[in-house]
Amino acid sequence: MKLNKYIYRIGSERKNSKAFYLLSKCRLEQGFSVACLVVFLKNLIRSCGAGTMGKIKISSFLWLIIMLSSCSNIKYLPEGEKLYIGGEVKVKGDSLRKKEKKALQENLQTLIRPKPNSSFFGLRPKLFFYNIAGETKKEKGIRYWIKNKLGEPPVYASKLDVQYNVDVLQNRVENLGYFRAHSEGDTTSKNKKVTAHYLVQPGVQYKIRKVVFPEDTTELAKAIRADQAQTLLKAGRPYDLDVIKSERERIDSKLKERGFYYFAPDYVIAKVDSTIGKQEVDILLEVKKQTPAKSKGEYFINDIYIYPDYSINGSSVIRNNNKYVTQYKGFKVIDRKNTIKPQVFDRTMFFEPGDKYNRTDHNLSLNRLVSLGTFKFVKNQFKETDSLSNKLDVYYFLTPNRKKSVRLELLGKTNSANYRGTELSLNWLNRNTLRGAEQLTISAFGGFEVQIGGQNKGYNIYRYGADATLVFPRFIAPFNVNTSGAFIPKTQINLGYEHQRRLKLYTLRTFKGSFGYVWKENVFKEHEFKVLDVTYVNSNNVTQEYLNKVDSMPSLGRIIEKQLIFGPTYFFTYTNTTLANKPNTFYYRGGIDLSATITGLFMSKKDTAKIFGVPYSQYAKMEHDFRYYIKVGAKNKWANRVFVGVGLPYGNSREIPYIKQFFSGGTNSIRAFRARSIGPGSYMDPNTAHSFVPDYSGDIKLELNTEYRAKLFSIVEGALFADAGNVWLMNRNSDRPGAEFTKDFMDQLAVGVGAGIRFDLSFLILRGDLAMPIRKPYLPKGERWTFDQIDLGNKQWRRDNLIFNLAIGYPF
Incomplete structure (x- = not known):
């Protein structure tokens, strides 16, 4: 042809x-x-x-x-071969509702083998690339890349075994309780393409009438019956082999909590009687007669041995030389090099001699040892004692991480305001600073950002600084917090300094210090409480150009004022996004930041709001970040975010400090607007035509984002998104009309839409988003929606309105 x-x-x-x-x-x-x-x-x-x-x-x-x-x-098909393009399962039966029939059909569809070549609107581009690449003699070059990266080999019809698939389908429906099901299959061929067709007639699904647990008087049977109220096998529910398997695992898990260390799920057998009539079954759970005797008994902890300097070859294991054994409480620590203080294990071990074995304490101890960060490998071993029955000796083998390490990082930076730059950082880490698993990190960094084109060209930013953080794997406090989970509570002390030079404008010097705690209740909940969080900002080298700008826009003067901020902060995070099997997951992070609140209570109105001659800020700030993710099919996701932040200045402050204010616009915000360019409110500086464009900020922030993420092929993902939001001032400012928060705030939302492409490189997500504004809050009322102004063919319109964002990671 x-x-x-x-x-x-x-x-x-x-x-x-x-x-x-x-x-x-x-x-x-x-x-x-x-x-x-x-x-x-x-x-x-x-x-x-x-x-x-x-x-x-x-x-x-x-x-x-x-x-x-x-x-x-x-x-390109070989002689005598045909292309297999997939199979289709149809479920036929009057006993099923439409929804049940669809669910069963989707379940069975996943079982068909082989999987056909991937297709896109009926086309098979991967197979096309594989074919046109031809034979490749070398494992490199453009042909090899096209054939093996873009392409995939053809799935021939000769690989199809219809009867095998029929047997698999029949087995699955029987495992779901359709004991009288019938399955059949056939193929059709057209133009050298083969399609498989399968018909399943399930009949009536059998239901559970009753479940009987072991009734003998042994301790094992008693332990199984003790938790039978939590059984997954409920009367009236459909028979399902997978549920029976899950029930066996549940019984095993509960027995592990009661000391039955050697028990296993396979020791439970389920006998099913389907002859009782009325499409019902009785299930009798029993312990197999072949179950080993030691699997039927409870075990207790005897001696606990800890090797904090264990090497992979096992040369550091010494069991009978008391010279190197330190007895600390219930533990025997064998540490020839005096690597770590024994007190560390008092906070990580959940077992004590004499305790009945349970799986929870077993896992919690391992998790805590891993979370210390001091050990590279953590493993343990339980051994029966030679002379005592039902006793276990426990051995913990801990291979230390390299105590000190240095990491050099070079980062590339870009944002939607056309700033491009780089940052070089040097990090030194000591993982066991005071022999108590304390981690000391000292970092030094330097970098710059340059605007290649745009109104801020020439107003380059140069930064350098240092930071030191010391983390203790315990609470250093007069109070105690319940931290019985797998995660060790931590005390953090931080000191930092940053020098920022903005050419032609000013220099800012920032000093920071904090003392606080971080702890996790469980894998979902985390708390961060800083008892004291201090920030001091000072400026110098302020240029006349910037001072002239301050004359026309007095709010810019706050940036170069001396600022002292101190007070407690608290943040709470909850997320279940790690649960990959959940169809809907969410993330929440909320916090409160208080500055000089207690100090303000003791200061009279006559007192000058200064400490050591520096004015301190008084405010209360709260923020909430809520994200909701919905799975759409097997590979796609709908992501949504709502961010609400409110800062309340009081006392000697009309606005919260500039470095604590909210900003809107940019790669992780409203992507149709350049970074920090939105607001506050409907205000727009009229004097930026021939001057630098300042960052706009506010005391209040509202942001709404929604994004549909679709898997396209291979490592490539696509996205469609819409963003809306703005920032406002809490109080009226005569220098910035329209900036304050009012009841008409919804009329001042900036809105943008766009599309993006993402490359999932496993170790990072490389993201590119192209967006355009469809609502500009600074335009006159009634003219803020800009649909009628869209002109993709106009070069100037594209330059003014199309914003490209290049970033790493998802925006939310």
Whole structure:
């Protein structure tokens, strides 16, 4: 079959086009090579101007794509082979409701093997790339990359075993309680393509009438019956083999909590009686007669041995030399090099001699040892004692991490305000600073940001600084917090300094210090409480240009004022996004930040609000970040976020400090607007035409985001999104009309929409988003929606409105 007639349709406007002439010479009988395709596309672009391309019918291109990715795939089939394009399962039966029938059909569909080549609207682009790449002699080069990265090998019909699939389907429906089901299968073939068809007639699903647990008087049977109220096998529910397997695992898990260390799920057998009539079954749970005797007994902890300097070859294991054994409470610590203080294990071990074994304490001890960060490998071993029955000796083998390490990082930075830059950081880490598993991190960094084009060109930013953090794996406090979970509570002390120079404007020097605690209740909940969080900001080298700007916009003067902020902060985080099997997950982070609250209570109105001559800020700030993720199918997701932040200045403050205010716009915010360019409210500085553009901030923030994320192919994901939000001032400011928060705040929301592409590189997500504003809050009322102004063909409109965001990671 030739392509000439399809090429003629596409090229009718330019019959002499070199591109179409070349493609017309490519016949499917001769194969369609990579070179032919590349040259065709190259000449198509050269020979077709914008006007001609606009006249080419989309339907003609679709015909071309179909012929290339469909017909050519068939052409490459070996002699006697056919292409397998998939199978379809139909469930037929009057006993099932429509919803149940659909669910069963989807369940069975996943069992069919083999899986056909991936398709996109009926096309198989991966198979097409595999075929056109041809044979590859080397494991490198463009052909190899196309064949093995973009392409996938064909799935031949000869690999299909219909009877095997019929047996699998029959087995599954019987395991779901359809004991009188019937399954059959067949194939159809057309144009060297084979499709499999399966018909399943399930009949009536059997239900559970009653469940009987072991009734003997042994301790094992008593332990099993003690938790029978929590059984997964409920009377009236459908029979399901998978539920029976889960019930066996539940029984095993409960027995592990009661000291039955050697028990296993396979020791439980379920006998099913389906002859009682009325499509019902009785289930009798028993312990197998072949169960070993030691699996039926409870075990207790005897001696606990800890090796904090264990090497992989086991040379550090010494059991009978008391010279190196330190007895601390109930533990025997064997540490020849005096690596770590024994007190550390008092906070990590949940077992004590004499305790009955239980799985929870077993796992909690291991998790705590791992979370210390001091040990590279953690493993343990339980051994029966030689002389005592039902006693276990416990051994913990801890291989230390390298105590000190240095890491050098070079980062590339970009944002939607056209700033490009880099940052170099040097980090030194000591994982056991005071021999108590304390971690000391000292970092030094330096970097710059330059605006390549735009209004802030030349106003470059240079930063350097240092930071030190000391983390203790315990609470250093007069009070105690219940931290019986798998995560060790931590006390953190931090000191830091940053020097920021903004060319042509000013220099800021920031000193920070904090003391507080971090602890996790469980894998979902985390608390961060800083008893004292101090920030001091000072400025110098303020230029006349910036001072002139302050005259026209006095609020900018707050940036260069001396600022002293101190007070407690508290943040709470809850997330279940790690549960991959849940269809809907969410993330919440909320916190409160109080500055000089207690100090303000003791200061009279006559007192000057200064400490050591520096004015301190008084405010209360609260923020809430809520994210909700909905699975759409197997690979797609709908992500949503609501962010609400409120800062209440009081006392000597009309606005909360600039470094504590909220900002809107940018790669992780409202992507249709440049970073920190939105608001406050409907205010817009009228004097930025020939000057730098300042960062706009506010005391209140509202942001709404929604994004649909779709898996396209391989590592490539696509996204469609919409963002809305703004920031406002709490109090009226005559220098910035329209900036204060009022009841009409919804009318001042900025709105943007766009599309993005993401590359999932496993170790990071590389993201590119293209967005445009559809609502601008600074325009006059009644003119803020800008749908009527969209003009994609206008170069100036694109320059002013299309914002490209390049970032790492998802925006939320």
